[in-house]
Structure formats: C-alpha cells, structure tokens
Amino acid sequence: MRTSWADLAASPAAENVAAGSSANNCSAGTTSAPGRSAYVPPHLRNRPASSDPPAAANSGPAVGNDRSGHVGSRWPGPKNDYNRSGYGGGSRGGGWGSRGGGWDRGRGDREMNPFEDEDDTEQAFGEQENTGINFDAYEDIPVETSGENVPPPVNTFAEIDLGEALNHNIRRCKYVKPTPVQRHAIPISLAGRDLMACAQTGSGKTAAFCFPIISGIMKGQSVQRPARGARTVYPLALILSPTRELSMQIHEEARKFSYQTSVRVVVAYGGAPINQQLRELERGVDILVATPGRLVDLLERAKVSLQMIRYLALDEADRMLDMGFEPQIRKIVEQMDMPPPGVRQTMLFSATFPREIQRLASDFLSSYIFLAVGRVGSSTDLIAQRVEFVHESDKRSHLLDLLHAQRANGVQGKQSLTLVFVETKKGADALENWLCHNGFPATTIHGDRTQQEREHALRSFRSGNTPILVATDVAARGLDIPHVAHVVNFDLPNDIDDYVHRIGRTGRAGKTGVATAFFNENNSSIARSLAELMQESNQEVPDWLSRFAARSSYSGGRNRRSGGGRFGSRDYRRDSTFNRGGSDYHSGGNTSSGGGYGGGVPGGYGGYGGSGVTSAWD
DNA sequence: AAAAAAC
Numbered sequence: 004m005r006t007s008w009a010d011l012a013a014s015p016a017a018e019n020v021a022a023g024s025s026a027n028n029c030s031a032g033t034t035s036a037p038g039r040s041a042y043v044p045p046h047l048r049n050r051p052a053s054s055d056p057p058a059a060a061n062s063g064p065a066v067g068n069d070r071s072g073h074v075g076s077r078w079p080g081p082k083n084d085y086n087r088s089g090y091g092g093g094s095r096g097g098g099w100g101s102r103g104g105g106w107d108r109g110r111g112d113r114e115m116n117p118f119e120d121e122d123d124t125e126q127a128f129g130e131q132e133n134t135g136i137n138f139d140a141y142e143d144i145p146v147e148t149s150g151e152n153v154p155p156p157v158n159t160f161a162e163i164d165l166g167e168a169l170n171h172n173i174r175r176c177k178y179v180k181p182t183p184v185q186r187h188a189i190p191i192s193l194a195g196r197d198l199m200a201c202a203q204t205g206s207g208k209t210a211a212f213c214f215p216i217i218s219g220i221m222k223g224q225s226v227q228r229p230a231r232g233a234r235t236v237y238p239l240a241l242i243l244s245p246t247r248e249l250s251m252q253i254h255e256e257a258r259k260f261s262y263q264t265s266v267r268v269v270v271a272y273g274g275a276p277i278n279q280q281l282r283e284l285e286r287g288v289d290i291l292v293a294t295p296g297r298l299v300d301l302l303e304r305a306k307v308s309l310q311m312i313r314y315l316a317l318d319e320a321d322r323m324l325d326m327g328f329e330p331q332i333r334k335i336v337e338q339m340d341m342p343p344p345g346v347r348q349t350m351l352f353s354a355t356f357p358r359e360i361q362r363l364a365s366d367f368l369s370s371y372i373f374l375a376v377g378r379v380g381s382s383t384d385l386i387a388q389r390v391e392f393v394h395e396s397d398k399r400s401h402l403l404d405l406l407h408a409q410r411a412n413g414v415q416g417k418q419s420l421t422l423v424f425v426e427t428k429k430g431a432d433a434l435e436n437w438l439c440h441n442g443f444p445a446t447t448i449h450g451d452r453t454q455q456e457r458e459h460a461l462r463s464f465r466s467g468n469t470p471i472l473v474a475t476d477v478a479a480r481g482l483d484i485p486h487v488a489h490v491v492n493f494d495l496p497n498d499i500d501d502y503v504h505r506i507g508r509t510g511r512a513g514k515t516g517v518a519t520a521f522f523n524e525n526n527s528s529i530a531r532s533l534a535e536l537m538q539e540s541n542q543e544v545p546d547w548l549s550r551f552a553a554r555s556s557y558s559g560g561r562n563r564r565s566g567g568g569r570f571g572s573r574d575y576r577r578d579s580t581f582n583r584g585g586s587d588y589h590s591g592g593n594t595s596s597g598g599g600y601g602g603g604v605p606g607g608y609g610g611y612g613g614s615g616v617t618s619a620w621d
Numbered sequence: 622a623a624a625a626a627a628c
Contacts, residue, residue: 247625273627273628294627296627296628325625327626426623426624427623427624428623475624476625496623
C-alpha cells in the first residue's frame with residue numbers, strides 16, 4: 004500500500020530532507036511512485052473492436068500485455084459483469100472476427116476501471132459526500148445563449164437520451180444533476196448544432212462536450228473507415244487542448260464516460276515517446292485527444308487522418324492562441340483532410356473572446372449557438388482572497404510561516420494541498436528545493452521538466468503524497484485538481500487574467516478555497532486591477548493596496564480584463580463593427596443581453612447582475 | 622520578460 008500523504012506529513016521532517024538530496028523531487032525517496040494512471044488500452048476485451056479501421060488489424064500482438072502487471076494490481080479481477088446490451092456491436096461496422104485469437108483477450112486488454120483512482124483518492128481524503136459537488140454553488144449561475152433556434156436546456160440527465168451505457172457511467176461518476184454548462188451545451192450539441200461557449204473546467208465543461216460526442220458515436224451510422232496505408236487511423240472525434248496535462252486530464256475523464264461502451268479514446272501529446280502513442284492509435288481510436296504540436300506531427304507522418312472527423316472540440320481556445328498555436332490549429336482544421344464546417348460538428352470553448360477568437364469562430368463554426376456561463380460560484384463566494392505585503396527577500400520565510408500554520412490547523416496535522424505559483428522555471432526549482440529542505444514535501448511542474456517528471460509531480464500532488472506543488476503558469480489554467488485548499492501567488496503575475504485563472508485552481512466544483520498573494524512594489528502594475536477584482540468579489544481590500552492602486556496610472560489596457568472576457572461577453576455576430584464583409588453574420592441573437600461595447604474595448608468589471616459574478620474564465 | 626508546445 005502506498006504511503007498516504009497523511010503519513011508523510013506526519014513523518015519527521017528529517018526524513019524528507021534526507022530524500023531531498025536528489026535534486027528535483029524531494030518526495031521521491033519517501034513515497035512509492037503512486038499508481039501510475041498510465042493509459043492501459045481499453046475496450047478490446049470480450050468484444051473485439053468492431054470500430055477499428057482496417058489498418059488496425061495489423062497492429063499488435065506485441066503490445067497486448069505490456070502493462071498487464073499493472074492492470075492486474077489495480078484491478079484484480081475482470082469486471083465484465085455489466086449488462087452490455089444497449090449500444091451494441093450492431094451500430095458499428097463489422098470486423099468482429101478479424102482479431103480473433105488470443106492476444107486481445109489477455110488481461111492486458113481488459114479495460115482498466117477508470118473509476119478506481121478516484122475512489123482511492125476520495126478515501127484518502129476521507130470525504131464522505133456522494134457528489135463531491137456543492138450544487139448550491141451552481142444555482143445562481145448566469146447563463147446566456149444566442150443564435151437561431153436554440154434548443155431548450157434540460158434539468159436532468161434523464162431528460163437527455165444519452166443511452167444506457169453512458170447513463171451508467173454518469174452514475175458511476177456520481178453526477179447527480181447536470182451543471183449549467185451541461186444543461187445548455189448538451190442539448191445544443193445533441194441537436195447537431197455548432198457551439199461557441201464560455202465556461203470553466205470546474206463547471207463540468209469536459210462532460211459537456213464529451214457526452215454528446217460519445218453518444219453520437221455510439222448512435223452513429225457505422226462507417227467503414229478507409230484503409231489508406233496500413234497504418235493510418237481515422238478518429239471520428241478530435242479534442243484539442245493547449246497543454247499536455249490538460250489533454251491527459253480530458254483523456255482520463257473521457258475514458259470514464261466511455262467506459263464499457265465501445266468507444267475508444269486515445270491521447271497524443273509531445274514529450275512522451277511517440278511509439279507508444281502510435282501503438283495505442285493503431286489499436287483503434289474513436290476519440291482523439293491531442294495537443295496541436297504532436298497532432299501535426301502525426302498528421303505529417305500520415306499516421307492519423309482527419310477525413311472521418313464528425314466532431315471537433317477546441318478547449319481553452321484563447322489560451323491556444325496565446326501560446327502561438329494558431330498556425331498549427333489552422334493547419335489541422337483547415338489544411339488537412341478534415342470535413343468542413345457544417346459537415347462536421349464543432350464546439351469551441353474559450354474564456355475570452357478577443358477578435359482572433361471571433362475570427363476562429365467564424366472560420367471554424369457553422370451557424371453556431373453562443374453560450375456564456377458564469378463562473379461557478381465566481382471568485383466571490385468560494386475563494387477567500389488575501390493579499391499580503393511581502394518584500395522579495397521575505398517571501399520564503401513568509402511562505403514557511405503560512406505552511407506551518409496550515410499544518411498546525413489541519414486535521415490530524417495533515418498538510419492540505421497547496422499550489423504555489425512562481426514566475427520562472429528556475430524560481431520553481433529553487434523554491435521546491437528550499438521547501439524540501441525545510442521539512443515541507445514539495446514537488447514542481449514547469450516546462451523545463453521532462454514530461455515524465457511533470458506527470459509524476461502532478462500525480463504525487465493530486466494523491467497527497469506531495470502536498471505542495473510549486474508551479475509556473477503551465478498549471479494555471481484548466482487543470483482540475485480536487486481538494487486544493489490553498490493557492491499561493493508567491494510571485495504575482497502581471498496580468499489579472501492569469502491571477503484569476505491561478506486562484507481558480509482552488510474552490511473547484513463548488514468547494515471553498517483560500518488564495519494568498521504576496522504583493523510588493525514590483526507588482527504595482529497589477530495593483531489596480533487586483534484591488535478592483537477583490538472589491539467586486541466582496542473581499543477585504545487592504546488600505547495599502549488601495550493606495551498602490553490609486554497611485555497606479557493604469558486605467559485599462561493590458562492589465563485590465565478585456566471587455567470580451569467578462570461574463571456577458573456577447574455574441575459578436577450582433578456587433579456591426581464585426582461584420583466581415585459578406586460572411587455569415589446575419590443570424591441575429593435572440594436574447595436581450597445588451598451588446599454595445601466593441602470587441603477590443605477594455606471594459607469595466609462585473610457587467611452581469613452587478614455582482615462580483617464575472618466570467619467563466621477557465 | 623516568462624511561459625507553453627514536435628521532432
């Protein structure tokens with residue numbers, strides 16, 4: 004049994020220090036590597052994959068058992084006793100017999116139960132609630148839709164015809180009722196409409212785009228995927244996301260949703276050996292989750308064809324553009340063999356809607372519905388924000404004080420999960436090292452670490468084995484780590500948007516959280532927007548911060564949220580200033596939310612309802 | 622200026 008984080012936290016600090024001598028991960032010596040949630044090929048168990056394109060038959064015996072030991076240890080027996088009727092082989096093209104033989108029936112090919120990890124974690128954290136979600140936090144979330152013939156939202160999963168298998172998985176996920184983004188987005192997608200949506204990860208966004216995709220694939224006409232070269236695969240759905248960890252996360256969730264359906268989900272991202280990913284692909288893929296760079300690589304090698312894509316989802320689209328992915332994304336969507344808008348179904352998720360995103364929407368979507376969902380609980384209710392004035396030279400000892408206090412207050416001396424954001428990769432390593440040498444098991448995630456190290460760090464943090472994670476902005480957006488109690492902005496970002504994303508790593512799924520920021524004279528550029536944000540969120544703004552804010556000459560520009568980022572960012576098709584001659588911008592909005600501010604105009608805060616409910620910013 | 626992302 005692996006060391007729990009409680010044990011670790013309780014263990015003498017010296018132990019951790021000793022282990023810390025190995026530079027980059029002080030917890031490595033005291034904790035066994037947590038159960039690797041490495042991808043183990045699902046879905047080939049007692050029903051040979053009928054969904055594979057012809058090429059898949061060539062793939063491989065070689066990989067049949069490569070992780071069987073691991074599978075066996077996590078999942079000692081076959082759990083194939085579920086009623087598998089419902090969506091059957093009938094809906095998918097032939098091929099049942101083509102894989103006959105022994106290898107695909109081996110243990111290694113049984114679908115690992117993707118729900119096991121979660122149960123472990125919940126137990127480790129000793130939480131009893133069944134849902135893990137504070138539904139009250141969802142009650143007041145503002146939602147706006149526009150577009151033509153918007154399908155009405157649903158109030159329960161039962162109202163939606165997602166099919167028996169998916170419903171079963173929804174129950175296993177303990178989802179009791181749909182979140183606002185799910186209530187609206189799922190009917191829209193099931194109706195076959197394109198969607199441009201503003202919503203955060205913690206709001207159930209992943210499920211919102213996965214459910215319709217999975218359901219659509221299961222119900223879809225069986226298609227004979229062409230055999231273009233023995234090794235090309237033809238996914239039916241593509242989900243793009245900006246960071247590797249986010250892709251992993253989406254993949255893991257999608258696997259839960261598609262458990263024991265015949266839908267196969269595969270993930271591809273850089274920094275990991277491509278051969279392993281190729282093998283997974285060759286065993287068949289219905290839904291491909293990928294980061295843009297690796298996907299372009301796969302496309303150029305003709306390992307993947309997008310010819311059969313029926314669903315395209317772009318997650319964190321604004322972030323992808325920020326990171327310079329637009330050329331790759333356009334290449335993937337427009338210059339390869341993907342079916343055009345209107346033929347495929349496209350879902351675009353973005354936190355903000357600057358002009359580049361508008362352009363992307365007009366190019367990628369067809370007659371789409373615009374959906375904006377307010378932040379879950381907003382930063383208002385669920386995240387207590389504190390700002391402390393800390394000189395650069397005092398930051399470390401101040402952090403230590405916080406951590407000591409936190410440990411002392413914790414139940415049974417447990418260290419609750421704390422995410423510490425710093426500005427630079429070097430700074431991340433240095434702080435991690437220092438924390439380790441001062442008795443606080445920490446690890447770090449940033450772009451200079453190998454993918455293996457990044458993944459290990461994240462797992463170790465999630466599981467509580469290493470309850471402190473020092474991170475750069477790679478971890479700022481989208482990552483959904485349950486139970487993060489405290490986000491520390493050791494170095495404040497220069498952009499208030501980044502701040503909001505960072506603190507959004509706590510207070511997830513309706514739980515409460517604390518965010519502490521270390522502020523000093525180096526951060527005056529963010530003073531004003533920070534003070535305004537806190538005020539809107541009904542947080543106490545220290546006088547000294549107000550004075551900094553007043554002194555700051557900024558009244559807009561880069562350090563304020565752009566108007567398009569707020570909740571209520573409206574459907575730009577109604578904006579006459581955004582009429583790109585002759586494109587299909589005529590479908591009027593059908594809600595009454597007032598438009599009126601131009602795309603690039605920096606707006607004030609808190610447009611919606613006058614409260615601190617700002618935007619769905621994830 | 623820093624960060625992220627393919628080999």
